[in-house]
Amino acid sequence: MPEQLIHGLNGQAEVTQNGVVIHRRDLRFNIHYRNVGAVILPYDALHSVRFKPCGWFMPGYIRFISNADSFNNIRHNVNNDRSTIMFVKAQEPSFEKVRDEVERHIQRVNLSPQQGRTMGVADELQKLSRLVEKGLLTQEEYARQKERLLGRW
Numbered sequence: 001m002p003e004q005l006i007h008g009l010n011g012q013a014e015v016t017q018n019g020v021v022i023h024r025r026d027l028r029f030n031i032h033y034r035n036v037g038a039v040i041l042p043y044d045a046l047h048s049v050r051f052k053p054c055g056w057f058m059p060g061y062i063r064f065i066s067n068a069d070s071f072n073n074i075r076h077n078v079n080n081d082r083s084t085i086m087f088v089k090a091q092e093p094s095f096e097k098v099r100d101e102v103e104r105h106i107q108r109v110n111l112s113p114q115q116g117r118t119m120g121v122a123d124e125l126q127k128l129s130r131l132v133e134k135g136l137l138t139q140e141e142y143a144r145q146k147e148r149l150l151g152r153w
Contacts, residue, residue: 004101006094008085009059015101019043020064022083039082041066043102043109045136051099059086062095064102066136067127121149 004015011024019042047065054060063084087095128145131137137145 004094004098006085006087006091006098008062008087008091008095010084010086013062013064013085013098015098015105019105020046020102022064022085024082041083041136042134043105045131045134046102046106048106049099049102051095054087054089054092059088060092060095061086062099067131124149 003017006013011022014021014023019040022039022041024039041064045066047067050061050063050065052060052062061084063081066083085095125146128137128142132139132142
């Protein structure tokens with residue numbers, strides 16, 4: 001059962017105890033990503049939430065950034081990004097609540113830097129390996145990040 005369910009311009013986001021489920025409305029998008037419209041983002045695979053309020057003539061958006069996205073520093077197109085939902089001004093308060101809720105879950109799952117936890121190379125490699133298993137990181141991206149981590153060690 002979802003904690004929250006919000007509808008945006010290009011899909012809906014369902015906030016659950018274990019993660020965020022995004023359902024997209026665009027058939028071309030669903031064919032491109034070879035799924036039936038659902039993108040599952042567990043909290044332990046999320047790095048942060050990017051939120052852009054609505055402008056005068058532009059919709060706002062909420063983007064759930066996975067650890068893989070943060071490693072690759074991906075620039076994205078809001079319309080085509082699988083983890084982004086766009087919204088209009090009337091929907092903005094609901095999306096702000098979702099942003100706050102998801103950020104709380106991310107902090108609960110991933111220890112924050114303020115707590116002084118430093119992640120070792122082995123821990124980071126294990127986390128990257130889990131992202132590959134979940135399909136959130138490709139083998140090529142994993143190899144690149146592994147090389148980067150082992151190079152700094």
